[in-house]
Amino acid sequence: MTETLPSRDYASLVQDDRVHTSLYRDPAIFDDEMDRIFKNTWVWVGHASEVPGPNTFKTSYVGRQPVILTRDKDDRFHVLLNRCRHRAATVCERRKGKGNVFVCPYHGWSYNIDGKLRAVPHASVYDDSFNKDDFALESLRVEQYNGMIFATFRQDIEPLVEFLGAATKWIDLFMKQGAGFGVKTLGEHQFRFRGNWKIQLENTTDAYHFPIVHKTFLDSLDAETENVFDVLGQGGWVEDLGNGHSLMVMIPDLVDLEANLDAPIPDRFAELASELAAEGHSDAMVRKIVRAVGGTGFNLNLFPNVACSMAFFRVLRPISVEETEIRHVAIGMDGGPEAGNRARLRLHEHFQGPMGFGSPDDAEGWERVQRGAQAGDNLWIMVNRGIDPLVGHIAGSNVTDVSAETGMRAAYQMWKRMMVA
Amino acid sequence: MNTANLAAHPPLTGTSGIDFTQAMAFIWREAEMLDRHDYSPWLALWTEDGRYIIPIDQDETADPLNSLNIAYDDAEMRKARVKRLRSGFAMSSAPAARTARTVSRFVVVGDSEDGLDIRAVQHIVEYKFDRTRILAGEVLYRLVCGTDGLALARKEIRLLNSDDPLWGIGYLL
Numbered sequence: 346m347t348e349t350l351p352s353r354d355y356a357s358l359v360q361d362d363r364v365h366t367s368l369y370r371d372p373a374i375f376d377d378e379m380d381r382i383f384k385n386t387w388v389w390v391g392h393a394s395e396v397p398g399p400n401t402f403k404t405s406y407v408g409r410q411p412v413i414l415t416r417d418k419d420d421r422f423h424v425l426l427n428r429c430r431h432r433a434a435t436v437c438e439r440r441k442g443k444g445n446v447f448v449c450p451y452h453g454w455s456y457n458i459d460g461k462l463r464a465v466p467h468a469s470v471y472d473d474s475f476n477k478d479d480f481a482l483e484s485l486r487v488e489q490y491n492g493m494i495f496a497t498f499r500q501d502i503e504p505l506v507e508f509l510g511a512a513t514k515w516i517d518l519f520m521k522q523g524a525g526f527g528v529k530t531l532g533e534h535q536f537r538f539r540g541n542w543k544i545q546l547e548n549t550t551d552a553y554h555f556p557i558v559h560k561t562f563l564d565s566l567d568a569e570t571e572n573v574f575d576v577l578g579q580g581g582w583v584e585d586l587g588n589g590h591s592l593m594v595m596i597p598d599l600v601d602l603e604a605n606l607d608a609p610i611p612d613r614f615a616e617l618a619s620e621l622a623a624e625g626h627s628d629a630m631v632r633k634i635v636r637a638v639g640g641t642g643f644n645l646n647l648f649p650n651v652a653c654s655m656a657f658f659r660v661l662r663p664i665s666v667e668e669t670e671i672r673h674v675a676i677g678m679d680g681g682p683e684a685g686n687r688a689r690l691r692l693h694e695h696f697q698g699p700m701g702f703g704s705p706d707d708a709e710g711w712e713r714v715q716r717g718a719q720a721g722d723n724l725w726i727m728v729n730r731g732i733d734p735l736v737g738h739i740a741g742s743n744v745t746d747v748s749a750e751t752g753m754r755a756a757y758q759m760w761k762r763m764m765v766a
Numbered sequence: 767m768n769t770a771n772l773a774a775h776p777p778l779t780g781t782s783g784i785d786f787t788q789a790m791a792f793i794w795r796e797a798e799m800l801d802r803h804d805y806s807p808w809l810a811l812w813t814e815d816g817r818y819i820i821p822i823d824q825d826e827t828a829d830p831l832n833s834l835n836i837a838y839d840d841a842e843m844r845k846a847r848v849k850r851l852r853s854g855f856a857m858s859s860a861p862a863a864r865t866a867r868t869v870s871r872f873v874v875v876g877d878s879e880d881g882l883d884i885r886a887v888q889h890i891v892e893y894k895f896d897r898t899r900i901l902a903g904e905v906l907y908r909l910v911c912g913t914d915g916l917a918l919a920r921k922e923i924r925l926l927n928s929d930d931p932l933w934g935i936g937y938l939l
Contacts, residue, residue, distance in 0.1 A: 558857065709936070
């Protein structure tokens, strides 16, 4: 690869309106990202409902490192490296479950759900200096905001709520999809694509691609719903929320799901509304549930690995410089009416996943980016769309057009800040 | 193949009125339609209330209706899916991966007035963009005798790796 720039001069590789293509294809840059970003900030590991009670767990990742998210008997969350302190075998290979002990399958070391080493077989052969307290599973710092659980290798960075900053308001709005019951995960679609993780990170606040890439999804909707998904034509906006986070509002009417409850119920939800009414829910409750079931009208992109995307969590995991794993986690009402959650499942399946009407085209588009990025010796990825703020917009003076690449610029400025430091 | 003639063949066993040979011929014909992207006749194979399901959950007792699936299609969704795959506007299907599939290890697991239930194994090899991949798993078919011959009342594809990361699949399983 011929580069006219020093290949890892991060201050030069990210400019205000463009980023260098080596960010997609240089394995040395990827290694630096894993250290300087994924080991250096808050990384999403799960939703509280995935560890729903005392002594439950799920496996996850922080960057390249396998971890176990656990909830102990006192309802405290722990994020533990999934590696026995003896000779490194993973102590848990289940995706999720219930239990209060992890037993290493290799030599039988056992750990409590909070990571403490509980017992070692044939311990008498170790010498007197052996102390079980020295061999707990490595534990990360863990904090949660409104059910979203994050972990970090850093003990000394700001609290999660400060890192999220202006994004917290939007997380709260997103969780109104629980319709007052609370939000729980309903399952997930998983797929991998042959491309760099930042291609997906960019996509979450890229309304510009939507009518092009997702034409066949739009064509599959009834006329009323297709109008709702006219994402470029409703006065939406994109906003830099700081710390690499960004917001893209595509459907301003669906920002606050507890507002406009008197509006007519869309035709596509008429059947659900009758079903809920027949179950005895009041008219007000029917309206609240139906509006929650339809999902929000915005994508909130949280740097570096999770988004609250209209009606689901979108989680990315970097595998290598040119491979990324994506999870689209479906959510619904925790204890809410089954008919409502069923409707959400079918809506999720319609767009998301390996055979949805949307995700396969996104994945193919991202692979095409990675393939094309092999061409050119010194070309740039352009993120210069919609730089000037909109004048006189309802959302304030610091917002840009809905199809602006403001969210990408925000993420790359954070990337630069972390990579240069 | 004329399915009407096959349906007219006298049943060998069971109350479904469908014999094993008829069923295998029908399933192979369906597999060939999908490899050839011959989607209009494929839509016509189905009963009006038929379900095309690709579950994620490996637990066979889980109810797909109340679970997240890779696909859970009624007639309307099947039609919409075919329209999308044939439109030329879906990047993942224009072109779609080339596929070659075999269906084998047929076992009759039910034979009643509701229809003939067959459990089989399917291997699909797909090729696109310098890459060849395999999707393998069990398929459960429910076949019924319709007015115009055999019809599909249910097809459930249980991939070996349904609960692991897959990839964008721009064709039908």
